[in-house]
Amino acid sequence: MTPGRARRGLPGLLSLLPLVTGLAGIAFTLRCYGVSLPTTLAFAGWLVAGVVLPGTLLWRALLGRSGWLVADVVAGAAVGYVMEVFAYVAARAAGAPLLVLAWPAGMIAASLLVPRLRKAWRGTVAPVRTPALWSWSMLLVVGVFVLRSVRMFRSHGLDWPITNPADADTPFHLALIAEAKQHLPMQAPWVSGEPLVYHWFVYPEMAATSWVTGIDPLTLLVRLTPLPMFAGTLLLVAVLARRLTGGWWTGPVAAVVTLFVLAPDPYGWPHTDGWFGFSAYEDGSVFRLVAWTSPTQTFGALLFAAVVLVLLDRFEHRGGKGPWLLFTLLLAGLAGAKSPYLPLLTGALVLVVLVRLVARRGLHRPALLAAALTAACTVAAQFVLYDSGANQGLVVRPLATMDGFATVAATWTGYTGPGTPAGHARVAAGLTVLCWLFMWAGALTLGRRALDPPVLLLLAVGAGGLAGVLLFGHPGGSQSYLIVSARPYLALASVVGLAAVAGRMTRVRAGLLALAAAVGVAAVLLLRRFDTVQPVGERLGWELARPYLILAGLAFTVGVAGVVAGLIRRDRRVLAMLVALCAGFGLPTAYDQTAAVVTDTAAGGWRAVPAADLVGPDGRTSAIDRDTWDAGRWLRAHTGPGDLLATNAHCFGVRPPGERCDNRRFALAAASGRRVLVEGWGFTNTTYERAAADGVPPWFADFWDPERLAANDAAFTDPGPATIGVLRDRYHVRWLVADATAGPVGDLGAFVVPRFTAGQLTVYEVA
Numbered sequence: 001m002t003p004g005r006a007r008r009g010l011p012g013l014l015s016l017l018p019l020v021t022g023l024a025g026i027a028f029t030l031r032c033y034g035v036s037l038p039t040t041l042a043f044a045g046w047l048v049a050g051v052v053l054p055g056t057l058l059w060r061a062l063l064g065r066s067g068w069l070v071a072d073v074v075a076g077a078a079v080g081y082v083m084e085v086f087a088y089v090a091a092r093a094a095g096a097p098l099l100v101l102a103w104p105a106g107m108i109a110a111s112l113l114v115p116r117l118r119k120a121w122r123g124t125v126a127p128v129r130t131p132a133l134w135s136w137s138m139l140l141v142v143g144v145f146v147l148r149s150v151r152m153f154r155s156h157g158l159d160w161p162i163t164n165p166a167d168a169d170t171p172f173h174l175a176l177i178a179e180a181k182q183h184l185p186m187q188a189p190w191v192s193g194e195p196l197v198y199h200w201f202v203y204p205e206m207a208a209t210s211w212v213t214g215i216d217p218l219t220l221l222v223r224l225t226p227l228p229m230f231a232g233t234l235l236l237v238a239v240l241a242r243r244l245t246g247g248w249w250t251g252p253v254a255a256v257v258t259l260f261v262l263a264p265d266p267y268g269w270p271h272t273d274g275w276f277g278f279s280a281y282e283d284g285s286v287f288r289l290v291a292w293t294s295p296t297q298t299f300g301a302l303l304f305a306a307v308v309l310v311l312l313d314r315f316e317h318r319g320g321k322g323p324w325l326l327f328t329l330l331l332a333g334l335a336g337a338k339s340p341y342l343p344l345l346t347g348a349l350v351l352v353v354l355v356r357l358v359a360r361r362g363l364h365r366p367a368l369l370a371a372a373l374t375a376a377c378t379v380a381a382q383f384v385l386y387d388s389g390a391n392q393g394l395v396v397r398p399l400a401t402m403d404g405f406a407t408v409a410a411t412w413t414g415y416t417g418p419g420t421p422a423g424h425a426r427v428a429a430g431l432t433v434l435c436w437l438f439m440w441a442g443a444l445t446l447g448r449r450a451l452d453p454p455v456l457l458l459l460a461v462g463a464g465g466l467a468g469v470l471l472f473g474h475p476g477g478s479q480s481y482l483i484v485s486a487r488p489y490l491a492l493a494s495v496v497g498l499a500a501v502a503g504r505m506t507r508v509r510a511g512l513l514a515l516a517a518a519v520g521v522a523a524v525l526l527l528r529r530f531d532t533v534q535p536v537g538e539r540l541g542w543e544l545a546r547p548y549l550i551l552a553g554l555a556f557t558v559g560v561a562g563v564v565a566g567l568i569r570r571d572r573r574v575l576a577m578l579v580a581l582c583a584g585f586g587l588p589t590a591y592d593q594t595a596a597v598v599t600d601t602a603a604g605g606w607r608a609v610p611a612a613d614l615v616g617p618d619g620r621t622s623a624i625d626r627d628t629w630d631a632g633r634w635l636r637a638h639t640g641p642g643d644l645l646a647t648n649a650h651c652f653g654v655r656p657p658g659e660r661c662d663n664r665r666f667a668l669a670a671a672s673g674r675r676v677l678v679e680g681w682g683f684t685n686t687t688y689e690r691a692a693a694d695g696v697p698p699w700f701a702d703f704w705d706p707e708r709l710a711a712n713d714a715a716f717t718d719p720g721p722a723t724i725g726v727l728r729d730r731y732h733v734r735w736l737v738a739d740a741t742a743g744p745v746g747d748l749g750a751f752v753v754p755r756f757t758a759g760q761l762t763v764y765e766v767a
Contacts, residue, residue, distance in 0.1 A: 018135035022142060026227065029146055032607060033153040035223050042213040043224050047077075050100075050212065054107035055080020060120035061111070062322035062329075063313065068128040071239045071309070074232050078306035079326070081229075081299070082333030083107075085201045088208035092184045097211045137252035138238055141259065142231045144594065145288065149227075151597050152292045154604065156222040160629040161622030168652055169293050170222065171623055171670035172683055176200065177217040178673030180207035182641035189669040190679040192644055192731075197386050197685040201336035202299040217673075221295065229298045230291040234258065236305035237488045243312055244454055244492065245499040249510075253498070257491035257583065259288060263435035264585035265592070266527035266547035281432040282401050282469055283439060284487035285589075286480060297481060300338025305488065306330055307345070308457070314366045315453045328373055335381035341485060342378040344468075346371055348460035352453055355460075359451055367453060395692075400473025401480065402428040427541040429470065431548050436466060438551070441582040442494030445501045445575050455496055462490035494579065502576035509573065516558075516577040520584020523554055555582055620653060624667040627759035631737060632671020634756045635763060639674060643734040646677040646727055648716040649742035650709075652699075660700040663687065668737060677731055678703065678712050719746040728766050736764040 027040050056076025060066045083103050091099035111117045155164040163170040176196075179189045180203040188194040206220045215224070237258055238251030263283035290297045310327045317323075334341050349371035356364045402425040437444070440462070449455055465486020472479040502509055527547045558581055562574035622629075628649070635645065647668050651661040665680030681687050681703050691701035703709045711731070714723040716738055727733040736752055738745045740760040748754075752764040 015130065015132065015135070018132070018139045022139045025143065026146060029150070029153075030223060033150075033223065034158040035219060039213075039215055039219065040224075043209070043215060043220075046209055046212050047228060050104045051080035051084055052077045053080075054104040055083060057107055057111045057117070057120045058083065059326065060123065061117050062326040063310070064320055064322050065313070065317070066120075066123045067126055068130070068239075069123075070130055070235065071243075072123070074235045074239065075306045075309055077228070077232050078236075078302050078330065078333075080104075081205060082303065082329060084208055085204050085333060085336070088204045088211075089184060092180070092204070092207070097181070097208070100208045101212065131248050134238075134248050134251060138235060138255060141252060141255045142234060145230065145234070145259065145291070146227070148288060148594060148597050149292065150601050150606070152222065154601065154607075158216070158219055158223070160624070160626050162218060162222075162629065163623040165620040165623060165653070167293075167623045168664040168666070168682070171666040172664075173203075173221055173295060174218055174671075175666045175669035175673075176203045177206045177210070177221060178670070179675075180204045181210060181217070182673070183675075187675065188684050189675045190666045191681050191684060192675045192677050194681075194684050194686065198683075199296050199300070199336055199339045199385075201333060202295045205299070206295075222292070226291050226295055226298045229295075229302045233298070233301045233305050233488070236302070236309060237492065240305065240309060240312070240492055241495050243309070244458075244496050247499055247505060249505045250495050250499050254488075254492055254495040257439075257494060258488045260587060260590035261439050261491070261583045262586040262589040263432075264438055264524055264548070264551060265589040266524050266531065266551065281428065281435045282480060282483065283432075283435055283586075284465075284480070284483035284490075286484055290481075290484060294481075296338050297484065300334060300341055301485070301488070303330055303334045303337050304341045304345070304485070307334060307341075308461075308489070311366075311370055311457065312454050314370065315364075315457075318366055324369070324373075327370065328377070331374060331377045335377055336385050338485070339381060339386065340481060342374055342381065344461060344464045344482070344485060346374045346378055347464050348457055349374060351460040351463075352456050355451070355456060356453065361451060364453055367457075395473055396471060397473030398471055399425050399429050401469050402426075402432065427545060431545060434548055434552060435586075436490075438555070438582040438585050440490045440494040441555070442497035442501075442579040443490065445497040445572075445579060446493070447500065449496065449500055455493060458489045458493040458496070462486045462493060465490070498576055498579045501572040501579070503573070509576070512573070512577060513580040516580035517584035517587065520581045521587050523551060524585055524588045527551070551585055555585075623652070624671055625741075627739070627761035628667045629671045630758035631756060631761050631763050632668055632673075634758070635672040635674060635735065635737075638755070639672070639735060641674070643674055644677060644732055645672065645674050645735045645737055646712055646715065646731075646733045647679055647737040647739060647742075648713055648745065649737075649739040650678065650680055650703075651742070652680060652682070660696075662699050663701060663703070664699050674735075677727070677733055678709055713743075716745050716748070717743070719748045719751050721751065724751050724766060734766055736766060738762050738764065 023044075027037060030040050031037060052073060053076075055078070056073050059076035059079045060072055066072045084100065087103035088097065088100040091097050091102075111120055156162060156167075156170060162174075175189050176186070176198075179186050179196075180200070186196045186200055186203070188196050202225075206217060206225050209215065209220055209225070210217050234255045238255050241250040241254035242248060244250075262285045263281045292298075307327065307330045310323055310330065313323055314327065331342070349367050352367040353364055353371060356362065356367070443450075443459065443462075446455060446459075450459060465482045465484075468482030469479055472482070502513065527550060531547050531550070555578060558574070558578045562572070562578050565572075565574045624632075645668065649668070650663065650665055652664040653662060655661055662682075663680045664682035666682075668679050669676050681701075682699055686704050687701050688698050690704050691698040694701060708731075711723070711726045715727050715736065724736075727736075735755075736748060738748055738761065740762075748762070748764050752766050754762055755765050756763040
């Protein structure tokens, strides 16, 4: 090798250093929380060979333009995930799940053998070299996300206790992965025969990975699968930022704004992850939490970012059928990954068309075609994937998100005056909107750039998410997923505005922006120190608003200075400092939550938390009790995928005397990977309909088929040839799982064969 070649090769190797460092750090973190290195390597191997590589080849083949490897690989991963799901659904329906391997093998082989596809290996335009500072900055952002994920790792084990006591979602997701491994079409496995009206594509993805690699579904759910999906979303946000602005610096800044610029918190109250995510007001910051608790949202966020990237290409390059095919393919995957994205995108595209017409900019044909395709895909998904009349509990209820804030505020402050909840909901709504203006102030500086179709699309998506939070309600607060979905695009719009007023980024300008952000941080910390809330009489609303009004006054002063500077000197840099100042208001909130993770972890140990430290208020140490977990593992090993179980345990957690049954019990279905005649009945569309009819929260709704429930329970309380025969002959039950803690159990051993005992729970085989 010549010295010249060696010198040219060294930068190429050094450019891989951030990637290698990040992967090593993630592998080490996973090893600390029970994932062995061979397991991590097996997962990474399938991710690269079965998802990313074939997806990237297909992305390049259909898009027709490529050059920046980072963008192609991350967007290609989204395409690869969609194709993996479609391939697995076909393979599972054919009864041969490992046929999912045909998709990557076929794509790679075609790219090697077909001359027209070979160019996908090297790109079609001059390659773009990624700056080292960009790579290290994105590694830092992703690293902070991994650090925050430690909270999830410490409270969710790979063996019992698998969840914290209050987490009903993890058993729900685990049961659906098992369902996807064994059955198509999928049902709600905790109520045999109940159709699954849900966005379910992420479960076949994990099922396919489990089949190919042999990795346990629980490990995929609480350790592995969300990591590349969420990291890919952040990278696509950074790619979109550079695409929209042309500046490298905007990518990491957009990722930071997406994750860490939150609603300002001048109160300094101790917040938990359970109220408005991480902030005093609804700001979509739960975006970080649901990366783990809602794999459907995480999967949908990645696919939606790829959809937006294709749309930007269509807005700039209107020819060619391949990109539209790519757009339709991603839409089809998004329809089953997270359904709310499609109506959100349809509305945003229609708004782009209308605004352009009103502004006399002409008919934007790519946006109109994209809107038509999205609307058609939305309608098709309702009939093919979902019950067309299902609403899953989402109703028009303005300010429902704000209803509870005043109650929580009163608890924090000790206020006991009149009119607490409803009287201050409007105050909470007003302060929430003010927080949104602080967080995404850059969007206010866009000027005429706001009418550019790509930027207008971002604003329309953001407006749809914010309007949804204000207008809709859901018993479980799921309307917040609308702002979670829109948050990255509001961050992008803000960063585009910042880039427009900041101009070319230099060290001096970067220093001024950092100084402005530091002033914002200092203002919030000073308010915490000297402006404490005093809840006196009817003044709670004023007390809550006062510190925010002080911040608004500071921002208004800087904004006026920026306008004056623009009129006198044609200098818009003061407006850029205003954006940085407002962003600084929210940084202490993100710091508080990150510091809390580090402090709690350092105090409790960086490994998984012992079961004794996870005891809930009712004495449980997991959403799945130990006996159910052990019996479920035995059933998974000793029964067939088609065997049906019956149990007398139907309620989530401990049911106090006189209390209604919390129907969100999925423990046996999750632990065993088998269908249950009736376990719980929560999170089903029929339950939401019953709850709406009875006027009760969905988790307290009664079961809609009392005859089936009575027949089920009679076999346990009054066992005999008749009662057990009904389960065997009418419902085809093969196994009974009797839980003595759930209620009286008769002498089952006289009629069925006991096979396994775990504490208070016994498994019987029905002859």
